[in-house]
Amino acid sequence: MRAARLFGLLFMAGIFLISPPSLAELIRFPALGPPGERLVIYSSTDIDRIEFLVRAFQEMRPGVAIDYHELDTLDIHQRVIVETDGGLPTADLILSSAMDLQIKLVNDGYSAAYYSEETEALPGWANWRNEAFGFTYEPAVILYNRALAPELERVRSRFELAKILSERSPGLRNRVVTYDPEQSGLGYLFGTQDAVQSEDYWYLVRSLGDSGVQLMTSSASMIDKVASGDALIAYNVLGSYALARARENPDLAITIPEDYCLVMLRIAVIAKAARNPRAAGDFIDFLLSQEGQELIAGPASLYSIRNDISGEATAKKLRETAAGPLIPIRLGPGLLVYLDRLKRADFLSRWKSAMEGK
Amino acid sequence: MNARFAPTWSIRRRVLAWLFVAMALVFSANLLSSYYGNIEAADSAYDRLLLASASAIAERTVVRGGGLYVDIPYVALDMLASTAQDRVFYAVTAPDGRVVTGYEGLPLPDSMAGEIPRQPVFYNAVFKQASVRIVALRSFVSGGKLSGYVTIQVAQTRGERDSLTYRLLRQSALWMLIIAVSGAIAAWIGISIGLKPLARLREALGRRSPDDVRPVLHDVPSEFKPLVGAINGMLHRLDGGLSSMRNFISDASHQLKTPLASLQAQSEMALRETDPAAVREALVKVNQSVLRTSRLAQQLLSHARATEAHTQAFAEVNLVELARESIEVLLPQAVAKTIDLGFEGDRRAMLRGDRALIGELILNLADNAIKYSPADSMVTLTVRARDRAIHLIVEDDGPGIAAEGRAAAFERFSRLHNAADHGCGLGLAIVREIAGRHGATVTLGDAQGGGLRVEVVFPIPDNRRGMT
Numbered sequence: 001m002r003a004a005r006l007f008g009l010l011f012m013a014g015i016f017l018i019s020p021p022s023l024a025e026l027i028r029f030p031a032l033g034p035p036g037e038r039l040v041i042y043s044s045t046d047i048d049r050i051e052f053l054v055r056a057f058q059e060m061r062p063g064v065a066i067d068y069h070e071l072d073t074l075d076i077h078q079r080v081i082v083e084t085d086g087g088l089p090t091a092d093l094i095l096s097s098a099m100d101l102q103i104k105l106v107n108d109g110y111s112a113a114y115y116s117e118e119t120e121a122l123p124g125w126a127n128w129r130n131e132a133f134g135f136t137y138e139p140a141v142i143l144y145n146r147a148l149a150p151e152l153e154r155v156r157s158r159f160e161l162a163k164i165l166s167e168r169s170p171g172l173r174n175r176v177v178t179y180d181p182e183q184s185g186l187g188y189l190f191g192t193q194d195a196v197q198s199e200d201y202w203y204l205v206r207s208l209g210d211s212g213v214q215l216m217t218s219s220a221s222m223i224d225k226v227a228s229g230d231a232l233i234a235y236n237v238l239g240s241y242a243l244a245r246a247r248e249n250p251d252l253a254i255t256i257p258e259d260y261c262l263v264m265l266r267i268a269v270i271a272k273a274a275r276n277p278r279a280a281g282d283f284i285d286f287l288l289s290q291e292g293q294e295l296i297a298g299p300a301s302l303y304s305i306r307n308d309i310s311g312e313a314t315a316k317k318l319r320e321t322a323a324g325p326l327i328p329i330r331l332g333p334g335l336l337v338y339l340d341r342l343k344r345a346d347f348l349s350r351w352k353s354a355m356e357g358k
Numbered sequence: 359m360n361a362r363f364a365p366t367w368s369i370r371r372r373v374l375a376w377l378f379v380a381m382a383l384v385f386s387a388n389l390l391s392s393y394y395g396n397i398e399a400a401d402s403a404y405d406r407l408l409l410a411s412a413s414a415i416a417e418r419t420v421v422r423g424g425g426l427y428v429d430i431p432y433v434a435l436d437m438l439a440s441t442a443q444d445r446v447f448y449a450v451t452a453p454d455g456r457v458v459t460g461y462e463g464l465p466l467p468d469s470m471a472g473e474i475p476r477q478p479v480f481y482n483a484v485f486k487q488a489s490v491r492i493v494a495l496r497s498f499v500s501g502g503k504l505s506g507y508v509t510i511q512v513a514q515t516r517g518e519r520d521s522l523t524y525r526l527l528r529q530s531a532l533w534m535l536i537i538a539v540s541g542a543i544a545a546w547i548g549i550s551i552g553l554k555p556l557a558r559l560r561e562a563l564g565r566r567s568p569d570d571v572r573p574v575l576h577d578v579p580s581e582f583k584p585l586v587g588a589i590n591g592m593l594h595r596l597d598g599g600l601s602s603m604r605n606f607i608s609d610a611s612h613q614l615k616t617p618l619a620s621l622q623a624q625s626e627m628a629l630r631e632t633d634p635a636a637v638r639e640a641l642v643k644v645n646q647s648v649l650r651t652s653r654l655a656q657q658l659l660s661h662a663r664a665t666e667a668h669t670q671a672f673a674e675v676n677l678v679e680l681a682r683e684s685i686e687v688l689l690p691q692a693v694a695k696t697i698d699l700g701f702e703g704d705r706r707a708m709l710r711g712d713r714a715l716i717g718e719l720i721l722n723l724a725d726n727a728i729k730y731s732p733a734d735s736m737v738t739l740t741v742r743a744r745d746r747a748i749h750l751i752v753e754d755d756g757p758g759i760a761a762e763g764r765a766a767a768f769e770r771f772s773r774l775h776n777a778a779d780h781g782c783g784l785g786l787a788i789v790r791e792i793a794g795r796h797g798a799t800v801t802l803g804d805a806q807g808g809g810l811r812v813e814v815v816f817p818i819p820d821n822r823r824g825m826t
Binding site for chain 2: 106107108109128129196330332333334336337338340341342343346
């Protein structure tokens with residue numbers, strides 16, 4: 001048992017050493033002054049979206065050097081487990097948009113509890129066990145090219161999307177994009193949550209498959225497709241990316257589905273094996289503070305979770321503009337279900353069947 | 359237990375202390391039992407949810423394509439999302455012991471190792487460093503070549519259960535605290551009310567004048583009745599002591615008046631005499647009167663002392679020695695009256711007593727005997743140890759005392775004889791007083807020669823004997 005574990009550890013370590021991590025990137029932010037603490041962050045968020053926050057935090061805590069590891073969500077999850085089990089240095093703070101993986105980290109005991117005024121102020125649905133904290137409130141939206149297909153404005157819901165696809169208009173043929181749930185963790189999360197919400201989802205999947213949907217692994221590439229006209233409409237795009245691009249490109253228009261809109265929370269977790277849990281806690285407090293949330297709503301455009309922040313990328317604005325219900329993905333053991341190996345295989349096979357029109 | 363209380367602790371304090379000791383014992387027992395009761399209640403409430411989750415998984419566990427297939431329903435884990443946000447673990451194990459899906463290493467209950475129970479089993483264990491409640495369920499699956507029992511386990515950390523347990527425990531602790539406080543208040547008030555009669559008694563006694571020794575007739579709670587009885591007994595004895603003191607003082611002053619008056623008459627007569635021989639004769643009489651008066655004064659003092667004597671001052675006394683000393687003192691008196699004063703008996707008779715008082719007792723008896731005996735007669739003192747007692751016997755040849763007058767002879771200042779000038783009548787009273795102090799009895803009887811026989815019997819405690 002122990003030998004097997006050690007072998008697994010070496011194996012994982014080997015992977016990290018040998019294979020050049022294509023997504024992994026380490027950005028160092030040296031301390032601005034003494035005494036020279038270090039805060040190690042594993043994050044799935046692009047550094048250019050979050051750099052404002054890191055710098056602002058350092059201005060407040062000049063003694064803290066920050067090592068920002070930008071990693072894929074699954075990498076983050078596996079590294080934390082392997083490093084913790086092996087007694088190796090690991091992250092102090094884990095920021096990830098893979099809510100299910102973050103919940104699994106907490107459920108399996110790789111996280112530490114943290115209490116503060118800021119975490120206590122969070123609503124119950126954004127705090128699980130005082131170990132997982134939601135710090136953004138990001139909708140999954142529909143993006144379309146207004147210039148090329150103005151008629152898509154009337155697509156206000158999944159049902160309408162499915163209907164317009166089933167009309168088989170030649171203009172839309174092969175010009176629809178969505179996440180590949182098999183390749184993308186976020187795509188899988190959105191897909192499974194859609195399936196939990198409504199049985200109609202499978203009707204939509206069949207329609208998408210019928211119209212020759214293009215499957216992508218990131219929101220950015222989906223938006224690129226729509227912006228370039230390769231695609232006219234994208235389903236389940238991250239609201240923050242869509243909003244940032246729509247600001248620059250007036251051809252791009254965002255629709256918040258009116259039947260319901262899934263809301264994804266980026267989750268911050270302090271590692272159980274953190275070397276500097278105090279600084280990690282301070283960073284969480286900063287993320288949840290008025291100042292941090294304003295930066296999230298402003299330069300980062302990541303959709304602030306607090307209700308007292310005004311601006312475009314805020315929970316408040318989203319609530320005001322959404323015509324239908326906003327459904328934040330529920331933190332809790334329900335998220336573990338779709339991480340089940342058999343359940344995942346089952347979901348994907350059903351999804352593929354639906355894509356093929358079965 | 360009582361020894362731990364300082365004697366000056368108030369009754370209130372004692373009662374409250376005992377109350378708190380008793381309540382602490384009862385409450386700890388109660389808290390302990392309700393703690394385990396609450397755990398059971400919390401478990402039975404949440405076990406159902408755990409079982410529902412396991413059953414939902416069991417229902418979706420099937421054999422498909424020659425292998426085990428599990429489709430965990432979303433609600434199976436989502437229904438366990440509790441307010442305490444407990445962590446959730448699950449495992450589905452194939453008949454061959456392989457974990458089909460879920461967490462590896464979830465502990466099995468002991469009872470599942472061998473026989474397959476039909477009923478689900480609930481048990482506590484530690485998994486991933488957390489204390490968890492687990493349900494294990496066996497479900498039969500069959501299809502193709504595969505058939506057998508799969509084990510479905512669903513586990514949940516104890517957060518919600520513990521918080522319910524402690525919430526219930528806090529409630530019962532709060533109730534017990536309320537009971538304890540109200541009990542203490544009730545006891546406090548009850549004691550105050552209960553002690554009120556005592557305060558009234560204290561006021562009534564405080565108001566009394568110093569010579570008011572009437573018994574206390576206040577109604578008091580039954581617990582205080584013995585105390586009031588004791589106070590009344592003491593008042594009664596005090597009353598008796600006071601009145602006998604008053605009687606004695608009036609008797610004594612009355613008694614002293616007669617010899618003083620005769621002294622005055624004799625000295626005035628002596629002053630009137632011119633003949634030196636007559637003056638001398640008169641002075642002899644004065645002298646004799648002074649002697650008698652001083653003897654009377656001494657007897658009065660002895661009597662007073664005898665009534666005050668305490669047994670604590672007792673010491674070992676040899677009665678024979680005391681009798682011989684008395685004879686030596688009285689010998690001149692006896693010789694003057696040509697009386698044969700003799701002693702008979704043992705050489706040693708030890709008893710516990712007040713040496714001076716017993717000496718006085720012997721002296722009084724012998725003095726009386728000499729006084730009332732005619733000239734040329736015999737007075738005999740006898741000391742004998744017999745039957746665990748020491749007998750002192752004084753016999754004379756005098757007139758004796760008639761049987762009917764013997765009881766009265768012990769009264770103070772009583773004189774039965776015509777020879778009034780011989781004494782003051784205190785002698786036998788003093789004897790009885792002293793004898794009483796020593797637990798001895800005095801009996802008057804007839805001597806062989808017709809005179810008076812006085813016998814004093816001193817008892818000897820079991821552990822000592824008069825020696826011969």
